[in-house]
Amino acid sequence: MAALKYAGLDDTDSEDELPPGWEERSTKDGWVYYANHLDEKTQWEHPKTGKRKRIAGDLPYGWEQETDENGQTYFVDHLNKRTTYLDPRLAFTVEDQPAKTNTRQKYDGNTTAMDILQGCDLTGKVVVVTGANTGIGKIKGRQFITKCLT
CATH class of the missing domain: 2.20.70.10 (Ubiquitin Ligase Nedd4; Chain: W;)
Incomplete structure (x- = not known):
């Protein structure tokens, strides 16, 4: 000044x-x-x-x-x-632009729930997704995963 x-x-x-x-x-x-x-x-x-x-x-x-x-x-x-x-x-x-880490992960049929939820703090939360193989359950399951990882 x-x-x-x-x-x-x-x-x-x-x-x-x-x-x-x-x-x-x-x-x-x-x-x-x-x-x-x-x-x-x-x-x-x-x-x-x-x-x-x-x-x-x-x-x-x-x-x-x-x-x-x-x-x-x-x-x-x-x-x-x-x-x-x-x-x-x-x-x-x-x-200084630090290199951005790619947080997107690709999952396949061999991915376990623990692989997906690694690093997510679900303390005090309850999530139940049924029928997550197809349809609305699959969409809601993916939305949950996306919200959890961001």
Whole structure:
């Protein structure tokens, strides 16, 4: 927020805007993490959106990455003759899209009820499906399975 005021811009309602006391940082290998200075903790997920980000691409033209005597990484802007501990690529991050697991399973005549219900919590529920081999029973049985697995 201070950076916005410094740049002459007003506060925004952007969902990517960090809450007060938070800072966006990056690791040497390009992963973005968030530092909460109020609780003195860090986390990988954005505090508002819950999304993970990573830095895409190389440093902009004229920039160089260096390490100081304490082992901290800093960045040198040779064009404007400035240094900063803030990675300039943070403005160009991309969302980390974890690979979606395929939750659809195919069942055949050898599939047991326990195979289908694996991972379903049926605590406090009663389900009775009769005649699930054909017709309405089969449809209702499949609807139950679909609801249970989603």
